[in-house]
Amino acid sequence: MGRPTALGAEQLRAVMVTFRDALRSHQQILNRLNVYPVPDGDTGTNMALTLEAVVQELDKVAAGGDMADVCRAMAHGSLMGARGNSGVILSQLLRGIAERLGPKADAEPFDLAAALVAASDLAYKAVVRPVEGTILTVARAAGEGARAGCEAGAHLLAVVEGARIAAAEALAATPTMLEALARAGVVDAGGSGYVLLLDALLTVLDGRPLPEPAAVAPAAKSAVDVAGGLDHRLTAGFPGMEEGLDLRYEVMYLLDAADSTIPAFREVWAGIGDSIVVVGGEGLWNCHIHTDDIGAAIEAGLDAGRPRQIRVTDLTEQVEEERWVRDSAGMPDAGTEESGPPPTTAVVAVVAGEGLGRILRSLGVLRLVHGGQSMNPSTEDLLAAVEAVPSHQVVVLPNNKNIQAVAGQVDGLTTKTVRVVPTSSIVEGFAALLDYDPAAGADDNAAAMSASARRVVPAEVTRAVRDAETEAGAVQAGDWIGLGPGGVLAVADTVAGATLRLLDALVVPGHELVTLIEGDGSSPADTRRITEWVREERPEVAVEVHHGGQPLYPYLLGIE
Numbered sequence: 001m002g003r004p005t006a007l008g009a010e011q012l013r014a015v016m017v018t019f020r021d022a023l024r025s026h027q028q029i030l031n032r033l034n035v036y037p038v039p040d041g042d043t044g045t046n047m048a049l050t051l052e053a054v055v056q057e058l059d060k061v062a063a064g065g066d067m068a069d070v071c072r073a074m075a076h077g078s079l080m081g082a083r084g085n086s087g088v089i090l091s092q093l094l095r096g097i098a099e100r101l102g103p104k105a106d107a108e109p110f111d112l113a114a115a116l117v118a119a120s121d122l123a124y125k126a127v128v129r130p131v132e133g134t135i136l137t138v139a140r141a142a143g144e145g146a147r148a149g150c151e152a153g154a155h156l157l158a159v160v161e162g163a164r165i166a167a168a169e170a171l172a173a174t175p176t177m178l179e180a181l182a183r184a185g186v187v188d189a190g191g192s193g194y195v196l197l198l199d200a201l202l203t204v205l206d207g208r209p210l211p212e213p214a215a216v217a218p219a220a221k222s223a224v225d226v227a228g229g230l231d232h233r234l235t236a237g238f239p240g241m242e243e244g245l246d247l248r249y250e251v252m253y254l255l256d257a258a259d260s261t262i263p264a265f266r267e268v269w270a271g272i273g274d275s276i277v278v279v280g281g282e283g284l285w286n287c288h289i290h291t292d293d294i295g296a297a298i299e300a301g302l303d304a305g306r307p308r309q310i311r312v313t314d315l316t317e318q319v320e321e322e323r324w325v326r327d328s329a330g331m332p333d334a335g336t337e338e339s340g341p342p343p344t345t346a347v348v349a350v351v352a353g354e355g356l357g358r359i360l361r362s363l364g365v366l367r368l369v370h371g372g373q374s375m376n377p378s379t380e381d382l383l384a385a386v387e388a389v390p391s392h393q394v395v396v397l398p399n400n401k402n403i404q405a406v407a408g409q410v411d412g413l414t415t416k417t418v419r420v421v422p423t424s425s426i427v428e429g430f431a432a433l434l435d436y437d438p439a440a441g442a443d444d445n446a447a448a449m450s451a452s453a454r455r456v457v458p459a460e461v462t463r464a465v466r467d468a469e470t471e472a473g474a475v476q477a478g479d480w481i482g483l484g485p486g487g488v489l490a491v492a493d494t495v496a497g498a499t500l501r502l503l504d505a506l507v508v509p510g511h512e513l514v515t516l517i518e519g520d521g522s523s524p525a526d527t528r529r530i531t532e533w534v535r536e537e538r539p540e541v542a543v544e545v546h547h548g549g550q551p552l553y554p555y556l557l558g559i560e
Contacts, residue, residue: 004156004205006106009067011204013058016074018200018210020051023193026213033189042532043189046083049535050090053081071102079286080254083535085275086190088252088288089123089135092279093194096122109159113150116163117143128266128276133177135190141170142198157205164198171195247274247290250313251297255285257305268300295362309512312544313531342390343438345445349397349429350377350407356426356517356548363433366391371403379409386410386418393417393442395449399429419446425458426548427515427558457506457559459484461499462552463521495554496526500533506559507538513560515544521554530555 007015023030023044030044057077061069075098078091096119101107107115120140124130145166149159174188175181181188202208251273257265259281269276273291280286287307291297294312301307346366351357357368367385371377386394394416398407401424411418419442423429432449440448460483468475470488475481482490482502490501507514514534518527531543548556 006108006156007101007112007201007205008106009065009070010063012067012074012101012107013061013065013070014204015197015200016051016054016058018203019197020048020055022196022200022210023048023051025210026193026196029213030189030193033186033192042528043086044193045532045535046085046087047090047190047193049083049539050078050081050087052539053077054094056081067104067106068102071098074098079280079284082279082286082288083252085250085277085288085290086135086193088277088279088286089127089190090193091286092123092126092277093119093135093139095279096120109150109154109156112156113143113146113159113163116146119143126277126279128270128278129274131178133174133181134188135194137174137177138167138170138188138191138194142167142194157202160198160201160205164195164202167191167195167198248292249294249297250275250288250290251294251310252286252288252312253298253301253307253310255280255287255301255305255307256283257285257301258283261304265300265304268303269297272296272300293362294359295364309542310544311513311542312546344391345393345395345436345438345440345442346389346391347395347397347433347436348382348385348389350382350399350403351426352550354549355546356550359546359548360429360433363430364436364438365397365433371400377403377406379406379413382407382410383413386414386416391416394419395436395442395445396420397423397429397432397449399423399426417442419443421446421449421453423453425456425460425558426517426550426556427458428453428456430515431456431558431560455560457485457511459489459502459506459557459559460553461495461502461555461557494526495521495523496529499526499530499555499557502557503530503534503559504537506557507534507541511538511541511559513542513544513558514538515546515558515560517546517548517550517556517558519548519550519553519556526554 027044027048030047031042033043054074054077057073058070061073075095078094082088082091097115100115100118101111104111120136120143123136123139127136130136142163146159146163149162154162171187171191174191175186178188199210203210262278262285266276266278269278269289272293273289275288275290277288278285287301289297298307298310347364348367348369349360349365350369350371351360352371360368366389369377369381369385371381382396386396396407396410396418398404398420404420404422404424407420421432423432432453435448435452437445437448461480462483464475464477464479464481466477470491471486472488472491475488475491480492480495480498481488482498484502484506489505490498492498492501503514516527516530527545531545534541534543550556
């Protein structure tokens with residue numbers, strides 16, 4: 001086989017497939033490397049899932065498709081399938097390559113070098129506050145290495161080799177740029193993944209084997225061995241949330257918006273968070289932010305256009321919260337401070353869990369009533385909340401079947417107009433609030449919010465308190481059970497096991513989103529296992545994770 005002189009469309013397709021396979025085989029190593037900007041440990045998974053979306057899009061391109069077809073699929077698949085901060089940046093890198101190579105019949109050395117430079121430039125522009133020591137640094141070095149080789153008259157293979165060497169050197173230096181990496185004794189996870197793209201190019205062009213994933217070694221080993229490819233040896237133990245890196249939530253969504261609205265959108269996000277990446281164009285954008293203000297992050301999208309496939313993840317490894325109902329008993333005020341004129345229709349909601357209360361407030365609820373499955377509020381409690389809001393029209397969200405009848409009595413006990421949206425779970429309450437219009441009347445709101453709530457399939461995981469026979473099998477006291485429409489759908493001896501069986505039974509083709517709400521008895525390890533199962537087994541379904549702090553139910557779920 002002679003030395004390659006150009007990269008063709010079918011070879012580029014093969015590079016993407018090989019890159020996907022490399023990310024899959026290195027996925028857990030990359031996950032373990034991840035320590036910045038928060039220790040969420042899913043960089044490898046997110047990058048691999050992003051490439052899965054690219055390959056799925058490429059599968060729609062007929063064999064023999066030209067470079068423009070392949071590049072169009074690369075750009076679209078990566079934009080639509082990007083997961084997490086690393087996946088969104090990777091999608092921009094791939095888009096930069098695709099835009100530069102798309103007009104070419106074949107990519108010669110100059111074209112490929114220019115594509116790697118363009119990829120780096122586009123990725124830097126997408127990040128509001130670029131940080132060195134990340135995938136951005138490694139991508140820029142790859143572009144510079146390729147360009148240097150091209151200017152020296154190198155052939156195609158030598159250009160890729162130059163890019164690979166420069167990227168590996170930059171990767172090895174990332175701990176000198178970021179203190180969090182230095183303390184952990186590792187190199188940047190996203191940059192490590194990007195080096196695999198260059199390895200995939202060398203495999204397709206020259207038949208070289210991909211580097212094998214390295215086993216985790218004791219702390220005495222070095223953080224990186226450039227000569228050994230991606231032989232990243234990890235120190236024992238990883239830091240928790242680093243001081244100063246305390247933004248709690250990751251918010252991601254696709255945004256349908258005119259390109260002209262994006263500069264203002266970026267400015268709003270710059271004021272409420274960090275790790276901001278906004279990529280796309282021609283009316284479709286993939287947006288990522290770390291923030292403490294979920295509501296503001298979503299409202300900015302509503303101001304610009306239409307956000308969809310919204311995913312919210314709690315980034316804190318473990319949050320200790322006391323039981324909401326017990327500790328909030330006797331609290332004089334469960335409302336929010338108001339400024340300006342009152343809404344035409346206010347919302348009162350029942351909640352059990354501090355985290356749930358915070359989310360409900362961010363979605364527009366003016367008054368919270370403490371209660372839940374085992375501690376139902378009284379009619380008097382609900383009436384007091386209705387009377388306390390400044391509006392003359394009120395919508396009540398009971399968020400529990402046991403509370404719906406009590407809520408229905410309030411309208412006859414007040415001069416205000418009160419309508420009940422019959423939500424039987426908190427996830428239905430969340431869905432209802434997405435169609436809440438403060439300026440509309442109670443009847444219009446009740447109709448729209450009820451329709452929105454009906455689109456959600458609610459489910460929950462709890463512990464059996466007695467022996468029973470169910471359609472899912474025999475249940476013994478102490479077993480974990482998954483409850484959904486129709487009753488007990490799953491039985492297991494662990495929380496995660498019951499949750500996974502419940503999801504397997506309920507998540508079917510056509511579903512797009514699973515909302516997972518953590519309560520007492522949940523754990524970061526179980527949540528990680530559940531979210532990764534969804535990503536692996538139902539890759540078309542997005543996952544939002546919220547910390548609710550509710551008692552009795554380690555996980556509440558909404559499927560829509």
